[in-house]
Ligand SMILES: [Zn+2]
């Protein structure tokens with residue numbers, strides 16, 4: 001692990017300045033940095049020696065042991081003192097840092113209530129000589145440990161391989177009395193965080209629903225009743241199996257026919273069978289199928305849709321399912337609690353309200369046990385949600401406001417990439433804070449899945465975006481500009497200024513594209529300006545003023561720094577940005593008027609950079625090498 005110590009002192013100054021500035025209103029934590037916890041007069045370590053032990057429960061999980069090792073590691077790095085990790089029982093008179101639900105914690109009077117903190121919230125409290133760090137669940141304990149280390153030794157993780165801390169000859173125990181929890185209780189980001197870097201994901205305080213468990217906690221997949229996740233309707237009634245005897249359930253090119261009583265009965269039978277087999281799962285997702293953008297058009301379904309709207313028709317079906325399953329549970333498994341959800345996406349995004357924004361009919365109101373999983377891909381990702389100049393977000397926000405009038409039980413499926421082209425700069429940096437605020441303040445969102453560069457690990461300013469989302473999901477009121485500045489210093493160290501310059505160049509460029517193409521009546525959605533790959537004029541207009549050459553020159557300068565000064569890790573981060581900009585050059589070579597004889601060399605360089613940075617995909621499910629071959633074939637066409 002390379003530690004960016006050089007940037008540390010500067011970083012601490014920044015943190016302190018902003019913390020002091022922020023203390024006037026909410027006691028700190030306005031910047032992504034934290035308020036400063038006062039020292040006690042108790043010594044934690046001095047001259048590489050400590051009286052303290054790290055205490056874990058006798059049955060500590062692997063995740064709690066990992067948290068204990070983190071405390072051990074960073075206190076040693078900071079002070080030179082290696083604290084032993086011991087399992088309970090503690091000896092009388094021990095001075096301890098207690099991690100997780102120890103018996104000592106139970107007897108201490110410090111209450112760690114999962115109902116108050118949720119899964120990921122935590123308490124860090126000093127009582128006498130001891131410090132207690134414990135979360136609602138193990139993930140909360142880990143996040144409490146990161147917080148403890150932040151306050152105690154200045155720990156901040158810009159990525160798993162970019163962690164800073166300060167060093168102390170003498171370190172005092174801080175007077176902790178902290179309780180904190182994330183604004184969005186469950187948060188998960190895919191893409192790089194999921195594909196290759198679970199470690200950074202955890203340090204950004206995401207809990208990956210799909211990561212391998214062990215030293216990181218994971219909750220999610222196992223919580224769905226088997227067979228009843230995502231698109232349960234089609235999963236439980238597969239076309240291949242049922243269409244033989246029930247072709248009428250599967251009208252061509254549409255969703256299932258929801259008016260058929262025998263389909264309903266069979267669906268209930270399948271769900272209750274699943275509930276019988278799987279007694280642990282507690283979620284059922286009543287998702288419609290992907291890929292069909294029409295509801296069934298039979299007479300009975302059409303009548304329903306005319307009366308209640310498409311979404312009303314769908315929700316009435318879901319409500320009926322929930323009522324029936326709940327009836328069955330009351331009779332067969334009394335006391336079992338199931339959480340249901342239904343997607344609001346595609347043609348189901350339209351809320352079931354009339355022109356006066358009122359619920360069409362009480363029967364369309366989502367069942368109180370059923371969350372609406374809002375898919376927000378339709379937002380303009382360039383402008384803030386409440387930007388009055390964005391025609392797209394004005395309409396989208398109105399729909400969300402209508403949804404919020406008819407239920408208060410929401411989860412969100414968000415999007416934060418250009419799905420046709422993962423690599424080039426995707427400018428959602430003006431959108432993201434307002435986005436998360438909307439999920440928190442308007443929807444009281446309980447779970448956010450942020451779909452990202454799915455299956456891949458490379459996009460322009462990837463880690464910055466993930467870091468910001470991690471911070472925002474915890475506290476949507478962070479000072480974005482200060483947090484971005486802090487990240488550049490921590491992650492890019494010696495080349496922070498140059499990399500910030502590239503980031504600003506991109507953003508200024510997109511701002512120009514937006515100004516040239518948006519009107520108050522019709523937003524251009526400039527974040528997605530790469531999408532129209534076939535519209536040559538759009539691309540050439542988009543990339544005027546030699547942006548590629550300009551960015552490349554700065555990157556080349558950074559790459560040419562001596563290794564001793566810059567380090568291999570940083571070299572790869574810079575090289576990753578070159579992959580992202582060179583993708584555009586390779587893709588649009590002809591359109592930009594480059595001399596033809598250069599083309600082969602540009603492709604070769606791009607390929608070498610992709611290999612060096614382990615770049616996986618250029619779009620979902622498509623290897624970057626597939627793209628390289630297709631471009632290479634044009635050389636000889
Ligand atoms: Zn039908």
Ligand SMILES: [Zn+2]
Pocket residue numbers: 380381382383389390391392393523524525526
């Ligand atoms: Zn817009």
